[in-house]
Amino acid sequence: MTKLERIRLAKDKKDFAKLLKVSTVFLTNTLYLTPIEDQYEEFQIPKRSGGFRTIHAPTAELKDLQSRLSNLLLDCIDDINKEKEIISTLSHGFVRKRSIITNARLHVRQKNVLNIDLEDFFGSFNFGRVRGFFLKNNNFKLDKNIATIIAKIACLNDTLPQGSPCSPVITNLITHPLDIRLAQLAKKSSSVYTRYADDITFSTRERNFSEKIVSIENKKVTLSKKLKEEIRRSGFNINHKKTRLQFADSRQDVTGLIVNKKINIKREYWRETRAMCHSLFKTGEFTINENGNLRKGTIDELYGKLNFIDSIDRYNHYNCKESLDHRYSLKDRGIDTHREKLNGRESTFSDFLYYKNFIANNKPTLLFEGKTDNIYIKYALKSKSNTSNELKPTKNDNDQLELPVSLFDYTKRTRYLLDLYGGGNYLKFFSQRYKKSLKYYNVKTPQNPVILVLDNDNGPNGLIGWLSSQKIIFPKIEEDNKNNSIRNSDFIHIVSNLYLILTPRDNGNDSMMENLFDDKALSYKIDGREFEPSNEYDSTTKYGKNTFSLKVVKDKHKEINFDGFIPLLLRIAKVIKYHKKFVNS
Numbered sequence: 001m002t003k004l005e006r007i008r009l010a011k012d013k014k015d016f017a018k019l020l021k022v023s024t025v026f027l028t029n030t031l032y033l034t035p036i037e038d039q040y041e042e043f044q045i046p047k048r049s050g051g052f053r054t055i056h057a058p059t060a061e062l063k064d065l066q067s068r069l070s071n072l073l074l075d076c077i078d079d080i081n082k083e084k085e086i087i088s089t090l091s092h093g094f095v096r097k098r099s100i101i102t103n104a105r106l107h108v109r110q111k112n113v114l115n116i117d118l119e120d121f122f123g124s125f126n127f128g129r130v131r132g133f134f135l136k137n138n139n140f141k142l143d144k145n146i147a148t149i150i151a152k153i154a155c156l157n158d159t160l161p162q163g164s165p166c167s168p169v170i171t172n173l174i175t176h177p178l179d180i181r182l183a184q185l186a187k188k189s190s191s192v193y194t195r196y197a198d199d200i201t202f203s204t205r206e207r208n209f210s211e212k213i214v215s216i217e218n219k220k221v222t223l224s225k226k227l228k229e230e231i232r233r234s235g236f237n238i239n240h241k242k243t244r245l246q247f248a249d250s251r252q253d254v255t256g257l258i259v260n261k262k263i264n265i266k267r268e269y270w271r272e273t274r275a276m277c278h279s280l281f282k283t284g285e286f287t288i289n290e291n292g293n294l295r296k297g298t299i300d301e302l303y304g305k306l307n308f309i310d311s312i313d314r315y316n317h318y319n320c321k322e323s324l325d326h327r328y329s330l331k332d333r334g335i336d337t338h339r340e341k342l343n344g345r346e347s348t349f350s351d352f353l354y355y356k357n358f359i360a361n362n363k364p365t366l367l368f369e370g371k372t373d374n375i376y377i378k379y380a381l382k383s384k385s386n387t388s389n390e391l392k393p394t395k396n397d398n399d400q401l402e403l404p405v406s407l408f409d410y411t412k413r414t415r416y417l418l419d420l421y422g423g424g425n426y427l428k429f430f431s432q433r434y435k436k437s438l439k440y441y442n443v444k445t446p447q448n449p450v451i452l453v454l455d456n457d458n459g460p461n462g463l464i465g466w467l468s469s470q471k472i473i474f475p476k477i478e479e480d481n482k483n484n485s486i487r488n489s490d491f492i493h494i495v496s497n498l499y500l501i502l503t504p505r506d507n508g509n510d511s512m513m514e515n516l517f518d519d520k521a522l523s524y525k526i527d528g529r530e531f532e533p534s535n536e537y538d539s540t541t542k543y544g545k546n547t548f549s550l551k552v553v554k555d556k557h558k559e560i561n562f563d564g565f566i567p568l569l570l571r572i573a574k575v576i577k578y579h580k581k582f583v584n585s
Helices: 003-009 013-020 024-033 060-084 100-105 127-136 144-154 167-188 225-233 267-283 299-319 344-359 371-383 412-418 424-438 461-468 545-554 563-584
Strands: 040-046 052-058 112-119 191-196 199-204 214-217 220-223 244-247 287-290 293-296 365-367 450-454 492-495 498-502
Touching: 003 013, 003 060, 013 024, 013 060, 013 144, 024 060, 024 144, 052 060, 060 144, 060 167, 100 191, 100 299, 127 144, 127 167, 144 167, 167 191, 167 225, 267 287, 267 299, 267 344, 299 344, 344 412, 371 545, 371 563, 424 450, 424 461, 424 492, 424 498, 450 563, 498 563
Parallel strands: 365 450, 450 498
Antiparallel strands: 040 052, 112 199, 112 244, 191 199, 214 220, 287 293, 492 498
């Protein structure tokens, strides 16, 4: 049964709580026992056009409920589209597989682009309108109790608040009839129509727009009577101050992206972001200009800007007609040539990611050989948090417990931008470049360590061979390191804040992370198959590390004995303790 069918059958709070996967008590407490107005925090953020936008951020409990409602309604939209065999390309804001990029790409290389802004968009949806939609819309026609619950979850002071996870989804549902009518108007006028939240865009390859959409007289842009009427009868007002008609010989932008020849960002946006990076790398801080007022920026804010720019570049790389040239190959050609594949923007983003993860890291950062090790250590840390003071969980700003370390996440993008993807060779090159890379930034020894945690087998042979030829430090912690051997050391201090830990050996034998689990954990069967830690196995009778990490370690972590991880955790704690002394020495 689809989510759409289930929501149509729901009759009361109990039914709807099941759909949202929460208890009826939680739903009742959140909606009826605590006043809704007490479950929001109000603040303002600057608009690009000047002034401020008021945001109402829900509490963690209400936000969780609204997120669940948002996902449920998105599932219903997927069911509706599948039922009607359609792929909607009209609304792009807060829609699965849609973004400002998909919105803008439909208006690339057009002769004329028209932008229209809907005034007080979210404020146009009141409690009665939300409830009435779910009662009367042919796709839903919900029970009145369910329609009321949805409106109560979604609304604040009789409107949909900006800041709620479910507000955008509901506005898209209610605005869909307007999208259909305006798309039909565009089709009759040889134009293209899209909407991103309150931003409406028409474009055409014709020399001039049809008068059914817009006309120009004495340089005055006038929207057609039909267009204004369709918007008005849908319950919206046009913000005429933001109506813009853009021609091919001028800069055309759609939801902040340039669309003249290809999707791109504004030059000044890149220049400002690049200047922020330069300031961060050389001084450790940067400022952001908000309507003429300077304030100190955060690393997360700058990451958001760079990640946005990178998403545009990635889109253009992967969607260009020509095959990507050799610069975009992921193959490494040497420890100092990996950056040749990066263009200017990507090089800056690479520098930033290096700074964020390895220099300005606010916790000790662990790098493993593969993604499965991240899962192992995550649950081992949770289970054995009392192993040492250095490994006790910390509380974040929302008073929630967090791991005392950061687990570096390997992705295709880290492989491309940082030449870092786990495995012995990648980490060998990473270590060889580390000292040279740090020189680019004006910083002393970083406050938190970066720790390579690797299997003590033939995987890191290349790294160990290189380390053996270097002047490395065998720290003296509680007792002297008698054998001065990399394989048998608790840890190795490579350079600055970079360290190496190998899994403890058992009677001088090679070891790997899976050896730290007991026989019970390693003997779990999945669909009748047994665990095989090597990379070569018959999948009909065996399962590998990925399945073990997810189906056994993650799903059954409360049943697993993580005592075997204690020696490894103690080594991590020793590095953290040692690095504090090293920084302060």
